[in-house]
Amino acid sequence: MLPRVLLCGEIKYVQDESKEMFHGIAELVHLVSESRSHFLSSFGPGGPYEGTVALYRLNKSSELIGKFDGPLIHALADKSMVRWIAQNSSGYDEIDVQACKERGKFLSQNQLFLTCMFVPGILVSNTPGANDDATASAALYLMLSCLRHFSMAERSLRSGTWKTPYNAAQTHDATGRTLGILGLGCIGLRFAHFAHAFPMRIIYFSRTKAESVPDWCEYVSSIEELCKQADILSLHVPLNQSTAGMVGEKEIRTLRRGSVLLNTSRGRIVDQEAMIRALEDGHLSSVGLDVYPDEPRVDPRLLTFPRCTLLPHIGGESAESYRRRELQALGNVKAFVLGGVGEDIVPELRTEIGKSTTL
Amino acid sequence: MSSRQPRILICGNLVWAHEDARQLFDGLADIVVMDSPNRPDFLAGLKTGGRYHGIVGIYRHNTSADHIGVFDEEIIDALAETGTVQWIAHNGAGYDQIDVLRCAKKGISVSNTPGAVDDATATTALYLVISCLRNYAWAEQSLRQGTFKSVLNPGRAHDVTGRTLGILGLGGIGLRLAHLVHAFPMRVVYYSRNKSANAPEWCEYIDSLEGLCRESDVLSVHVPLRNETVHLVGEKEIRTMKKGSIIVNTARGKVIDEEAMIRALADGHLSSVGLDVYPNEPFINPRLLEFPQNVLLPHMGTENQDSQRHMEVRALTNLRDFLRDGQGNDLIPELRSRL
Numbered sequence: 001m002l003p004r005v006l007l008c009g010e011i012k013y014v015q016d017e018s019k020e021m022f023h024g025i026a027e028l029v030h031l032v033s034e035s036r037s038h039f040l041s042s043f044g045p046g047g048p049y050e051g052t053v054a055l056y057r058l059n060k061s062s063e064l065i066g067k068f069d070g071p072l073i074h075a076l077a078d079k080s081m082v083r084w085i086a087q088n089s090s091g092y093d094e095i096d097v098q099a100c101k102e103r104g105k106f107l108s109q110n111q112l113f114l115t116c117m118f119v120p121g122i123l124v125s126n127t128p129g130a131n132d133d134a135t136a137s138a139a140l141y142l143m144l145s146c147l148r149h150f151s152m153a154e155r156s157l158r159s160g161t162w163k164t165p166y167n168a169a170q171t172h173d174a175t176g177r178t179l180g181i182l183g184l185g186c187i188g189l190r191f192a193h194f195a196h197a198f199p200m201r202i203i204y205f206s207r208t209k210a211e212s213v214p215d216w217c218e219y220v221s222s223i224e225e226l227c228k229q230a231d232i233l234s235l236h237v238p239l240n241q242s243t244a245g246m247v248g249e250k251e252i253r254t255l256r257r258g259s260v261l262l263n264t265s266r267g268r269i270v271d272q273e274a275m276i277r278a279l280e281d282g283h284l285s286s287v288g289l290d291v292y293p294d295e296p297r298v299d300p301r302l303l304t305f306p307r308c309t310l311l312p313h314i315g316g317e318s319a320e321s322y323r324r325r326e327l328q329a330l331g332n333v334k335a336f337v338l339g340g341v342g343e344d345i346v347p348e349l350r351t352e353i354g355k356s357t358t359l
Numbered sequence: 360m361s362s363r364q365p366r367i368l369i370c371g372n373l374v375w376a377h378e379d380a381r382q383l384f385d386g387l388a389d390i391v392v393m394d395s396p397n398r399p400d401f402l403a404g405l406k407t408g409g410r411y412h413g414i415v416g417i418y419r420h421n422t423s424a425d426h427i428g429v430f431d432e433e434i435i436d437a438l439a440e441t442g443t444v445q446w447i448a449h450n451g452a453g454y455d456q457i458d459v460l461r462c463a464k465k466g467i468s469v470s471n472t473p474g475a476v477d478d479a480t481a482t483t484a485l486y487l488v489i490s491c492l493r494n495y496a497w498a499e500q501s502l503r504q505g506t507f508k509s510v511l512n513p514g515r516a517h518d519v520t521g522r523t524l525g526i527l528g529l530g531g532i533g534l535r536l537a538h539l540v541h542a543f544p545m546r547v548v549y550y551s552r553n554k555s556a557n558a559p560e561w562c563e564y565i566d567s568l569e570g571l572c573r574e575s576d577v578l579s580v581h582v583p584l585r586n587e588t589v590h591l592v593g594e595k596e597i598r599t600m601k602k603g604s605i606i607v608n609t610a611r612g613k614v615i616d617e618e619a620m621i622r623a624l625a626d627g628h629l630s631s632v633g634l635d636v637y638p639n640e641p642f643i644n645p646r647l648l649e650f651p652q653n654v655l656l657p658h659m660g661t662e663n664q665d666s667q668r669h670m671e672v673r674a675l676t677n678l679r680d681f682l683r684d685g686q687g688n689d690l691i692p693e694l695r696s697r698l
Contacts (some may be wrong), residue, residue: 012514013514036482043443132517133518133520133543134493134518137489137493137520137543138493140487140489140494141486141490141493141495144482144485144486145486147663148482148483148486148659148663150483150486150656150659151499153656153657153659154496154655154656155503155655156657157643157655157656157657158500158648158655162640162641162643162657163641163658163659164659166657166659166662168659168662168663168667169664169667170662170664171372171662171663171664172663172664172665173478173479173482173665173666174482175478175665176665193542194542194543196542197538197539197541197542198478198482198539243561247544257558296507296508296509297508298502298507299449303503306665309499310499310502310503311495311498311499312499312501312502312507312508312511313507313508314493314494314495314498314499314508314511314513314516317493317513317516318492318493318516318517319514319515319517320511320517320518320521321518322514328383
């Protein structure tokens with residue numbers, strides 16, 4: 001019997017390719033659970049997911065079985081043979097990777113005399129890169145819309161008031177303005193590249209000064225300095241314990257009055273209350289958002305600020321990026337099934353692989 | 360009234376450049392503001408004894424048409440009759456509101472403000488290109504109506520990178536748009552009456568409008584409105600485009616045959632259109648609103664604080680240069696050959 005791969009989320013664009021990819025290698029099974037308890041109890045003998053060694057996961061599956069938090073990860077490790085989760089997206093904040101790490105240590109303690117069988121818990125891969133272009137384009141779109149109040153103007157047209165609420169005096173071109181990028185990873189750098197075409201002045205802050213970065217990307221040494229100098233602040237850090245709420249009251253008030261805030265990363269990086277206060281008193285002239293703390297819920301107060309541009313977390317979505325992500329995630333699963341390890345292991349778990357190979 | 364300085368007329372909004380105007384014309388001309396509520400009053404003011412009598416040049420903005428109408432034959436003739444008006448410095452790249460042929464006949468020069476609008480208009484076009492390819496306008500409508508992304512089909516959204524942008528008219532604005540999309544990159548092809556000497560090598564020239572339509576995933580219109588460009592993009596051109604294509608127009612509404620465009624939206628031949636201009640502004644054909652994937656802006660192409668000021672200063676400078684040196688820089692193409 002072939003090992004099984006469970007699809008927690010449907011494959012939409014590469015169905016034919018996926019059949020070809022796994023032919024003779026693994027059997028693809030579909031998520032039939034509508035609750036977490038059903039999910040966790042289905043990996044045993046006779047269950048629909050018996051023999052599953054890896055999961056392909058979309059965030060949408062949390063609507064049925066919940067997020068992959070600590071309890072789910074522990075249960076999965078106990079009750080199944082699943083040792084690889086291939087997340088389809090670059091963000092993997094819905095998976096408790098610390099819990100995945102812990103499982104490895106726990107098992108290794110039990111396997112003291114079988115060190116050659118060190119099992120590094122459950123490994124998690126994501127799909128970095130696949131969305132970079134699409135997400136960076138979304139950031140560009142949000143920036144132009146906020147600077148020029150395009151979104152507001154469209155809504156005015158569609159409601160029959162042509163451009164009446166629009167005041168050109170309060171809008172600006174991008175050229176010559178300063179774009180501050182928080183986190184100069186692949187997406188931040190790609191967005192910087194688009195902005196440089198105008199040109200805009202590009203400044204950035206990252207945990208570490210990025211190595212191979214064009215000389216027109218100016219490093220600043222703190223988030224405060226970034227906020228002091230930026231006309232537009234764009235967020236490109238992943239969501240984790242150290243970045244949650246990273247942009248709060250202090251950072252927002254350090255931005256100059258009339259600044260624009262863009263977020264295409266994760267809603268919880270920003271303190272939403274602080275952001276809304278700043279919109280209410282005009283300190284922020286507008287925000288351009290593709291992400292929210294509690295999707296798909298959008299705080300209704302955001303809808304009351306006419307100059308904001310609000311997208312429903314689709315920035316990274318195009319037919320092409322969808323295909324790329326599906327193929328990339330499935331490729332990671334396939335490599336694991338064939339060889340015990342796949343690509344794109346998330347940074348937090350990469351050291352675990354290091355440990356296993358030294359034994 | 361006695362004044363040794365010539366007089367110039369500010370005919371339409373001057374929002375930012377009051378101080379610039381004072382400085383530009385200091386010691387050169389007196390500034391008179393056109394405040395007529397209607398055309399008869401304006402025409403009366405031009406006559407001997409009227410308050411606009413003796414003006415030698417005019418700064419003109421399209422907003423003046425709200426009160427006195429466009430600069431058609433009647434107004435041009437009245438200006439010529441003063442015997443003093445010699446220069447109209449128009450604020451705007453498009454000058455279809457001025458009967459320039461009549462001006463040529465009557466010996467009145469006209470300048471516009473090319474270049475000053477390039478960045479702002481190209482940025483508007485870029486916004487429309489991205490929004491149409493990615494269905495962002497639709498997505499925001501969906502969010503604001505409470506359905507988040509549930510009504511959207513991501514298969515209808517496409518990457519910008521790698522797609523082909525066809526530029527109809529590679530003037531200042533078209534070239535600036537080409538530059539901005541080259542950052543992705545999009546493949547850039549263009550058609551102009553003449554092959555452009557300034558075009559970078561990655562702008563591929565196509566020698567027919569039909570050829571341009573065939574190659575483009577997104578067709579962006581950047582030709583001025585003239586008799587020969589009315590409905591330049593019509594049924595034939597639209598049907599030559601690939602199924603699922605997109606048209607973006609930041610030039611003038613009448614360059615596109617609107618009925619043909621709407622038919623193509625209705626049967627899906629065009630997947631969406633991104634428009635900043637319409638044949639009969641501010642009237643919008645309600646059928647355009649029936650397609651949630653359309654991106655529709657209320658003619659904002661050039662308007663923002665930065666570009667508005669640039670344009671005002673540029674137009675005023677053309678007028679100043681005429682007064683001081685006999686010639687403004689931005690004499691419109693139609694009148695250049697007559698010098």
